[in-house]
Amino acid sequence: MPELPDVEGFRRALADTLPGRRVREVDVRDQGVLRNTTARALARNLVGHRFTAPRRHGKWLILPTDGPILLVHSGMTGRPYYAPSAAAHERFERVVLDLDQGELRYVDLRKLRGLWLAADEPACADAIGPVGPDALDIGADEFASALDRPRRLKSACMDQAVIAGLGNLLVDEICWQARVNPHRRCSALGPDEVHRMHATMRRVLRTSVRHGRVPALRGWLTRVRDDVNARCPRCHGPLDRDRVNGRTTVWCPREQRG
């Protein structure tokens, strides 16, 4: 599920509920989601601390406390959420933090990523690793220099070390709306095309953040990309699909020329 818009939705929901809440107890129901810590260490370090305002960088959700920092990367299927203690539990709940009011829960079907614990900001940066500027704030110049390399456009945009926050659906949607073929080499793009990619990215992200996901809006590629004989919502010609970086890639061969 999560790309930048989903994670930003998680962050906004938690920003309303989490700050000021104190951890009373840590219940790890499946330690398969703990990446650099253990159930004991998580409890020992978090209990007694109060959460402050949540942040986001790319697909990383950063939950600082007045002590250590809890990091969440949702992978394909993870979702952190706040719930009243009495609220029904969901399937695949892996970790529950009991708070002085309510609970912070982490649900994750596939457990591809999970939770990290960092003692301070440097440790936080270390856990996140090499990561480019956030796709939501990157300026036009910074975007152009991020793409100043010989890789394929799709591959570069998907690489979190280049630009943080874009996933498979978003990159296809942005390339399609900007009418640039995802197989093109970045360094072969004209300034107009780079500019169009940047402006389109901002527009697609703003709309997606409003929906908390990449929405299947009428006139968007995302609405039709999984159809059997998918057709371009603009020119109605057949869409092409193949794999780039092991991910299904969909584009319109008429409007996004190679």
Place this chain on the structure above:
DNA sequence: GCAATTGTTGGGAG
């Protein structure tokens, strides 16, 4: 049974 899934990592080839 088979393929596919909105993510990332590490290894190996070129």
Place this chain on the structure above:
DNA sequence: GCTCCCAACAATTG
């Protein structure tokens, strides 16, 4: 060093 491809992680759905 860069780029690309693959397998692996895991569990479910069509």
